[in-house]
Amino acid sequence: MYExxxxxxxxxxELTDDEINLLISKVELKKVRxxxxxxxxxxxxxxKYFISKGCFRAYCIDDNGHEHIxxxxxxxxxxxxxxxxxxxxxxxxxxxxxEDGEVVVFPKTVLEELCDQIPQLNKYFRLLYQLxxxxxxxxxxxxxxxxxxxxYLQFIDQFPALExxxxxxxxxxxxxxxxxxxxxxxxxxxxxxVEGLKS
Amino acid sequence: MYExxxxxxxxxxELTDDEINLLISKVELKKVRxxxxxxxxxxxxxxKYFISKGCFRAYCIDDNGHEHIxxxxxxxxxxxxxxxxxxxxxxxxxxxxxEDGEVVVFPKTVLEELCDQIPQLNKYFRLLYQLxxxxxxxxxxxxxxxxxxxxYLQFIDQFPALExxxxxxxxxxxxxxxxxxxxxxxxxxxxxxVEGLKS
DNA sequence: CGCGACGTTGATTTGCCTCAACGATTGTGG
DNA sequence: CCACAATCGTTGAGGCAAATCAACGTCGCG
Numbered sequence: 001m002y003e004x005x006x007x008x009x010x011x012x013x014e015l016t017d018d019e020i021n022l023l024i025s026k027v028e029l030k031k032v033r034x035x036x037x038x039x040x041x042x043x044x045x046x047x048k049y050f051i052s053k054g055c056f057r058a059y060c061i062d063d064n065g066h067e068h069i070x071x072x073x074x075x076x077x078x079x080x081x082x083x084x085x086x087x088x089x090x091x092x093x094x095x096x097x098x099e100d101g102e103v104v105v106f107p108k109t110v111l112e113e114l115c116d117q118i119p120q121l122n123k124y125f126r127l128l129y130q131l132x133x134x135x136x137x138x139x140x141x142x143x144x145x146x147x148x149x150x151x152y153l154q155f156i157d158q159f160p161a162l163e164x165x166x167x168x169x170x171x172x173x174x175x176x177x178x179x180x181x182x183x184x185x186x187x188x189x190x191x192x193x194v195e196g197l198k199s
Numbered sequence: 200m201y202e203x204x205x206x207x208x209x210x211x212x213e214l215t216d217d218e219i220n221l222l223i224s225k226v227e228l229k230k231v232r233x234x235x236x237x238x239x240x241x242x243x244x245x246x247k248y249f250i251s252k253g254c255f256r257a258y259c260i261d262d263n264g265h266e267h268i269x270x271x272x273x274x275x276x277x278x279x280x281x282x283x284x285x286x287x288x289x290x291x292x293x294x295x296x297x298e299d300g301e302v303v304v305f306p307k308t309v310l311e312e313l314c315d316q317i318p319q320l321n322k323y324f325r326l327l328y329q330l331x332x333x334x335x336x337x338x339x340x341x342x343x344x345x346x347x348x349x350x351y352l353q354f355i356d357q358f359p360a361l362e363x364x365x366x367x368x369x370x371x372x373x374x375x376x377x378x379x380x381x382x383x384x385x386x387x388x389x390x391x392x393v394e395g396l397k398s
Numbered sequence: 399c400g401c402g403a404c405g406t407t408g409a410t411t412t413g414c415c416t417c418a419a420c421g422a423t424t425g426t427g428g
Numbered sequence: 429c430c431a432c433a434a435t436c437g438t439t440g441a442g443g444c445a446a447a448t449c450a451a452c453g454t455c456g457c458g
Binding site: 177 | 413416417
Binding site: 060062066068070071082083086115119120122123125126129130131132133134136137138139140141143144146176 | 265
């Protein structure tokens with residue numbers, strides 16, 4: 001239900017019960033099954049989704065038909081095709097459930113209305129986006145500055161939970177490498193560990 | 200002066216003259232010379248900077264001593280070490296002027312105060328950050344999905360102005376490739392153009 | 399003028415990809 | 429309950445994109 005959303009909101013701002021009720025009256029819960037899409041390319045992306053349960057990915061397909069995961073998100077976070085949401089143009093990304101789950105749907109018009117009616121919401125998103133920007137900056141820096149093995153280690157260090165819940169080939173895709181190569185990286189780094197224990 | 204800032208604000212929200220005056224009374228103009236730093240690693244990053252004139256870069260130095268540009272910004276945009284600004288930990292990035300320029304300094308405490316006093320400011324940052332997130336998403340996608348030559352072409356297509364004002368080796372760094380390789384890419388793609396004209 | 403900053407070029411090396419084949423595990427329908 | 433297909437991970441051989449290293453050309457500036 002809405003507990004996770006309310007908790008997330010209260011983490012950043014203070015809201016009255018009336019405001020919370022208003023908000024909840026405008027949004028919608030949606031249950032999704034594993035592998036179901038919330039959005040596919042070509043559709044109009046009128047909504048942002050707050051994940052109250054489950055794990056999701058956003059991904060594009062490039063000119064060569066290869067998938068590239070742009071985002072991995074779990075409970076307490078948001079997911080969407082932000083470019084399409086912003087520009088109003090058709091989506092270029094898939095948003096897919098990796099497990100059975102549940103999201104709170106914020107259509108764009110509703111979101112803007114709510115932000116006008118509950119000014120604090122602007123603050124919520126300001127702070128939330130600030131955090132997201134920070135994560136993106138880190139991801140960019142790691143991508144352009146590291147070799148793949150370091151990048152992978154930093155990733156599982158920062159998001160150990162994703163390591164557990166997401167298949168390895170998706171993590172490879174998120175990191176921008178092939179699943180085969182990630183497999184080789186893991187082999188090498190586990191060998192190192194063993195050697196470390198021996199000596 | 201503050202014209203560029205006011206224009207940026209009015210682009211997203213409506214403010215009264217009183218609000219604008221309040222805001223201006225709290226912030227500070229700062230002139231910087233080419234190659235001067237607004238921030239260096241180890242310092243505390245208490246401020247965000249609105250660029251009213253000039254061109255800036257943010258960059259880190261990795262374990263091997265190589266520079267990596269995380270951000271390039273010009274008039275009308277903001278720049279900071281957002282991670283440090285958020286976490287309160289010492290900066291890890293340099294913020295450097297690429298030309299003589301001028302910024303409006305928003306110390307963190309002032310910014311939070313102002314956002315409380317002028318609620319609309321939250322909306323300004325919400326929308327601005329949304330746009331920044333969108334750009335970051337694009338950059339990430341291009342980095343993980345493209346070969347360097349395509350990535351470069353997309354970059355100059357999106358930011359032709361930067362191409363003019365920023366030395367080539369910095370663009371290479373921003374793209375995550377070496378200056379030597381960018382030089383080779385340019386040679387190849389200009390050769391293609393010439394051949395295209397011949398036929 | 400001479401020096402530093404920037405771009406170019408070529409030879410060599412390396413990180414990562416591609417392709418192909420092969421386990422292991424899961425799940426699903428007969 | 430088993431057979432078979434999907435799904436996911438692993439391994440190896442070979443190839444390509446990009447890095448590294450070193451040298452050189454050019455321009456602007458003190």
